[in-house]
Structures are given as structure tokens and as C-alpha cells.
Amino acid sequence: MQSENNQLYIGGVSADELARRYQTPLYVYDVSRIRATISEMKAAFAAEKVHYEISYASKAFSVVAIYDLLKDEKIHCDAVSGGEIATIEKAGFPMKNVSFNGNNKSLDELKMAVDYGVGTIIIDNFHELDLLTGLLEKRQQTQNVLMRLSPGISAHTHEFISTGQQDSKFGFDLLSGQAKTAFDQIQASKYLNLRGLHAHIGSQIFETDGYSHLVDLLCKTAHDWHFQPEIIDVGGGFGIRYNEEDDPIPNATFIHLICQSARTASRQYGLSLPEIWIEPGRSIVGPAGYSLYTIGGRKDIPGIRSYLSVDGGMGDNIRPALYGAKYEAVLANQLNAAVKQVVRIAGKYCESGDVLVWQQELPKTKAGDLLAILATGAYGYSMASNYNRNPRPAVVFAENGHAQLVVKRESFADITRLDMDYEVEND
Numbered sequence: 001m002q003s004e005n006n007q008l009y010i011g012g013v014s015a016d017e018l019a020r021r022y023q024t025p026l027y028v029y030d031v032s033r034i035r036a037t038i039s040e041m042k043a044a045f046a047a048e049k050v051h052y053e054i055s056y057a058s059k060a061f062s063v064v065a066i067y068d069l070l071k072d073e074k075i076h077c078d079a080v081s082g083g084e085i086a087t088i089e090k091a092g093f094p095m096k097n098v099s100f101n102g103n104n105k106s107l108d109e110l111k112m113a114v115d116y117g118v119g120t121i122i123i124d125n126f127h128e129l130d131l132l133t134g135l136l137e138k139r140q141q142t143q144n145v146l147m148r149l150s151p152g153i154s155a156h157t158h159e160f161i162s163t164g165q166q167d168s169k170f171g172f173d174l175l176s177g178q179a180k181t182a183f184d185q186i187q188a189s190k191y192l193n194l195r196g197l198h199a200h201i202g203s204q205i206f207e208t209d210g211y212s213h214l215v216d217l218l219c220k221t222a223h224d225w226h227f228q229p230e231i232i233d234v235g236g237g238f239g240i241r242y243n244e245e246d247d248p249i250p251n252a253t254f255i256h257l258i259c260q261s262a263r264t265a266s267r268q269y270g271l272s273l274p275e276i277w278i279e280p281g282r283s284i285v286g287p288a289g290y291s292l293y294t295i296g297g298r299k300d301i302p303g304i305r306s307y308l309s310v311d312g313g314m315g316d317n318i319r320p321a322l323y324g325a326k327y328e329a330v331l332a333n334q335l336n337a338a339v340k341q342v343v344r345i346a347g348k349y350c351e352s353g354d355v356l357v358w359q360q361e362l363p364k365t366k367a368g369d370l371l372a373i374l375a376t377g378a379y380g381y382s383m384a385s386n387y388n389r390n391p392r393p394a395v396v397f398a399e400n401g402h403a404q405l406v407v408k409r410e411s412f413a414d415i416t417r418l419d420m421d422y423e424v425e426n427d
């Protein structure tokens with residue numbers, strides 16, 4: 001965390017100046033931190049001397065500015081909806097470097113992907129397989145695809161963000177044999193070019209075992225199917241630090257172990273080492289993001305607790321309410337002042353569960369002070385809502401002392417824009 005004169009700085013710009021210029025609540029990204037993470041990941045792969053691709057998972061944070069940055073960093077990205085593809089297209093991001101995941105892609109979304117020339121479609125289920133094959137046949141066009149497997153591996157993470165277990169809506173089920181049936185169908189189609197296998201075991205993962213098992217399983221499956229994959233894609237999920245309870249494994253360690261496992265498994269199953277793809281979202285943008293809020297009201301309940309309310313909440317960060325996620329906050333305008341209180345930081349939404357930090361030590365605070373919640377760069381803006389008709393905050397990118405507004409704050413006019421003007425008929 002950068003600080004100067006007891007003030008929080010983000011990308012070389014003081015939080016105070018950011019709040020004055022753009023108001024609060026505000027999402028701010030430290031752009032050089034995103035670049036550093038990508039460089040760290042690239043260096044880890046380069047050290048392994050493997051062919052690889054880092055495909056940023058858009059769901060973590062999808063706006064034009066992030067794709068501009070990824071273009072600059074020359075990595076790929078993964079989309080899961082027509083809306084994300086439209087945002088990627090607006091950024092002029094090379095479509096050949098885009099993959100398309102999702103467990104219920106509509107025909108319109110598949111058409112959009114094929115029309116735009118999305119590089120890789122990651123086929124998830126039989127319905128999609130039929131839709132895509134029909135579409136390509138009509139157009140007499142071929143498409144590069146991966147197959148998403150449901151590997152039956154449970155990562156130790158929150159149930160709602162664990163995706164690799166057998167009881168999951170994602171991917172072709174391996175254990176029941178459905179995946180093999182799908183594989184045969186894909187291989188039999190002259191419109192589908194199957195480049196490899198994909199699986200994702202979950203998110204916010206703090207151990208490496210799941211990935212080693214997964215790599216082994218993907219290679220063993222390929223071997224059993226007499227298939228030499230060009231690619232194995234092990235998904236995303238690398239855990240990050242939100243508060244002091246989190247002790248994440250460095251991205252480079254995950255990558256090293258994934259590559260080592262791939263080497264071992266390829267040798268064991270008689271495969272040439274495939275290209276290794278990862279799909280990290282949270283680990284690329286999460287630690288680089290800050291949410292700035294202005295402190296408002298306070299409620300002290302004797303013998304119970306104190307609530308500090310801020311001008312945002314579950315509409316800009318649903319994760320504490322949805323997953324019980326724990327964050328850490330700092331008093332941005334008194335960064336190093338001594339701790340004087342323990343408070344619960346609540347939002348302004350009409351829900352008791354609208355909490356941003358369950359238990360936070362802070363210096364003495366007063367209304368008007370600036371609070372920053374750390375590591376909110378992933379699944380904050382991307383999961384934001386207009387609950388209680390609150391406008392979504394603006395997004396600012398800060399780098400080398402320069403701040404750039406990249407998404408405008410919503411106005412009340414934006415909030416009411418889609419409500420139709422209609423005549424009420426009185427009879």
C-alpha cells in the first residue's frame with residue numbers, strides 16, 4: 001500500500017484527491033499492479049519453457065479499459081456472455097484471442113461469437129454442442145473448440161464458488177461417461193476443431209493439490225481417449241489476500257506446479273506436452289482494486305457493537321452479503337493513526353446483511369472521513385447492481401501519478417432510462 005503524509009495513495013494519486021475529483025463511492029485501480037501481476041505470471045511460464053496462454057477471466061471485471069490494458073499486455077481473455085463479448089468488441093480487442101465459456105450460451109450468443117470470429121468456444125454441454133454444430137453447418141464454417149469437463153474434483157473454497165465437483169452445472173460429466181460421448185460427437189463433426197480439454201475447479205483457492213490432480217486427470221483422460229490435446233486449460237481460481245486470515249500461494253508457485261504436473265503427467269500418459277492455458281480473473285485484478293467511500297452516520301449500541309455507515313454497500317460490493325466474504329478497510333485520510341475502535345462497516349442499502357466489513361479496527365473517525373476497502377478489484381464492479389435504485393459508482397484507473405476516469409458514475413437519468421413512458425388508461 002502506497003502512503004505519503006499519512007494519506008493513502010493509489011497509482012501515485014492520493015485517495016483524497018481521487019474522492020474530490022470523482023466523488024465517492026468510487027472504484028480505483030492501481031494499473032501498474034495489474035501489469036506487475038501479468039508480468040509475474042508470464043515470467044513464471046517463461047521459466048518453465050512451455051507454450052502457454054494467460055486468458056483473463058472477464059467475469060472478474062469487464063469494462064473497455066481493462067481490455068485496452070490486456071491488449072497492451074498481449075494476453076488473451078475469456079468471456080461468458082454476449083455482454084462481455086460486446087465490451088471486448090468495443091475495445092477492439094483481437095477476437096482470435098478470446099475464448100467463450102458458459103453453461104447456457106444462447107443461439108444468439110453463439111452466432112455473435114462466430115460472427116465476431118471468437119478464437120475458441122469452450123463447449124460445455126450437449127445442448128450447446130447441437131446448437132453450435134447446427135450453426136456452423138448452416139454457415140459451412142469451422143470453429144476451434146475446447147471441451148469443458150466436470151472433473152469431479154472439489155477445491156476447498158466456498159460452496160457457491162466451487163465449480164469442479166461432480167454435482168455441478170458446469171461441463172460434461174466425466175465419471176458417468178457423458179464426456180466421452182460428447183468427445184466422440186465433437187470428433188465426428190467436420191465443423192469442430194477440438195484443440196483440447198478444459199476444466200475449472202473453483203475460485204479463491206489456497207492449495208495446489210487440486211491443480212495437480214486436475215492436470216493429471218486431463219492428461220489421463222486424453223490418453224484414455226487416444227487424443228493428443230494441443231491445449232490443456234486448467235481454468236482460474238488462484239486465491240488472493242483479502243484480509244489477514246488469507247495466506248495466498250504466489251501466482252508463480254501455482255504456475256510452476258501446474259507446469260511440473262503437466263510435464264510429469266504427459267510423460268506418464270505418453271503425450272507430447274500440450275500448451276498450458278490458465279484463466280485467472282481475481283488474481284489479476286482483485287489486489288489492484290480499491291473502493292473509496294465517505295463515512296456518514298454512526299450507531300453505537302452499548303455492549304453490542306458500533307456501526308459505521310458509508311455511502312455505498314452491497315450494490316457496489318455484494319461479496320460480503322453473498323459469501324460472507326471478509327475484507328479489510330483503512331482510513332484513507334489518516335492511514336497510520338493509532339487504532340482506537342472496532343466497528344462494523346455497513347452500507348446504505350435497506351438490508352441488515354448489507355455489510356462491507358464485519359469487524360474492522362480503525363483510528364477515531366468522524367463523518368466525512370474517507371474509507372478505503374482493499375482488494376475489491378474482482379467481482380465488485382462486475383457484480384454491482386442498482387438495488388434501491390442507487391447508481392453504480394464510477395471507475396478510475398490510476399498509474400504513475402495520473403488518474404483517468406474509465407467508467408462514468410451512473411446518473412439518476414441512467415437509472416430511470418429504461419422505464420417506459422406510457423399512458424395510463426382510466427376507465
Ligand SMILES: Cc1ncc(COP(=O)(O)O)c(C=O)c1O
Nearest residue numbers: 057200203236237279280281282
Ligand atoms: C470457467 C472459469 N474460468 C475462470 C474463472 C475465474 O476464476 P478466478 O477469478 O477465481 O480466477 C472462473 C470463475 O470462477 C470460471 O468459472
Ligand SMILES: N[C@@H](CCCC[NH3+])C(=O)O
Nearest residue numbers: 161163203204319378379
Ligand atoms: N463471483 C465469485 C467468483 C466467480 C465464480 C464463478 N465461477 C466471487 O466473487 O468470488
